[in-house]
Amino acid sequence: MERYVAEKVEIGLKMRLGEGPVWQADTNTLSWVDILSGTLHILQGDRVLSIETGQYIGAAVPVASDGQYLAALTTGFYLMDKTGLIDKIGSPLDMPLRCRFNDAKCDRKGRLFAGIIGLYGDEGKKGRLYCLENGAISTVLEGMVLPNGMDWDDDRGLFYMIDTPTGTVEAYEYDGESAHVSHSHTAAVIEEGVPDGMTLDAEGNLWVAQWGGGKVCCYAAESGRKIAEIVLPASNVSSCCFGGRDLDCLYITTATSPGEEGSGYLYQTKTGYRGRKSYCYQNK
Known part of the structure; x- marks a missing residue:
């Protein structure tokens, strides 16, 4: 088995709960969020711009061609740019109380998929996965505990999804035209820590951030x-994405943990694997 060590990205920024890194290839820009401080961070070159939202921010993805971001906040979906929040897009009508949005990502059609979790750690079975398309919000999956990382393998017609307490990555058959999902099989079992965020490489392998395990593992x-x-x-490794001009650098987010000097920072490493281009939200 191949083993690598990640290095801290020296940008002078420590996060409470880093999450959701996204590489935007057309601008060579890395963005990610600090959920608990409600901040979107944007790194271009060696300069970081941090935008506060005033809410928990589960994720933020670039909007195609206009320099904006679509953010999944505590109270719904919002458009924002480098100056702050612009406008609220909406929130699910059936969204349970005491919940917030967590991880989110776009498919190749530019639809945003976003999960919700309990706001105060009392998730129960209230977790759901929603899809935002052209301003309309629909429910994709229900009965989850803590919906987290996700990604698509369009070549194989699969959608991968993590419900963290299960300790597994599940694969669903995915119809790219209708966005319909149906369960297929368990793709990977996580034995160190629990699975959090994830990404796929160009070969379709799964790179999974292992919360409590101090690792990102490839399956x-x-x-x-x-x-x-x-x-x-x-210990608490939260998510990862491939970036860089050749998509050969894996960026990794972590959360601050008491007594861990290296926690709460952004990390990077090269493994010889390359990633896939991420998709922007298509606001048609």
Whole structure:
């Protein structure tokens, strides 16, 4: 098995709960959020711009071609740019009380998928996955506890989804035209910590951030066998994405943990694997 060590990105920024990194290839820009401080961070070159929203921010994805971001906040979906919040797009009518949005990502059609979790750690079975398309919000999955990382393998017609307490990554058959999902199989079983955020590489392998495990591990798409791991000086590793001009750098977010000097920072490493281009929200 291949082993790698991640290095801290020296930008002088420590996060309470870093999450949701996204690489925007057309501008060579990395963005990610600090959920608990309600902040979107945008890194271009060696300069970081931080925009506060005043709410918990589960995720923010670029909007196609206009420099804006679509943010999943405590109270719904909002458009924002480098100056702050612009406008509220909406929120699910059936969204349970005491919940907030968590991880989110766009499919190749530019639809945003976003999960909700309990606001105060009392998730129960209130977790749901929603889809935002052309301003309309629909329910994709229900009965989850803590919906988290997700990604698509369009070549194989699969949608991968993590419900963290299950300790697994589940694969669903995915209709890219209708956005319909139906359960297929368990793609990977996580044995160190629990699965949080994730991304796919160009070969379809799953790179999973392991909260409480201090690692990002790579699992083969076909077998679910662990084939590589990246060790970090932080127990709570939250998410990852491929970026850089050649999509060969894995960026990793972490959360601050008491007594861990290396926690709460953004990390990076090169493994020899390359990622896939991320998708923007298409606000048609």
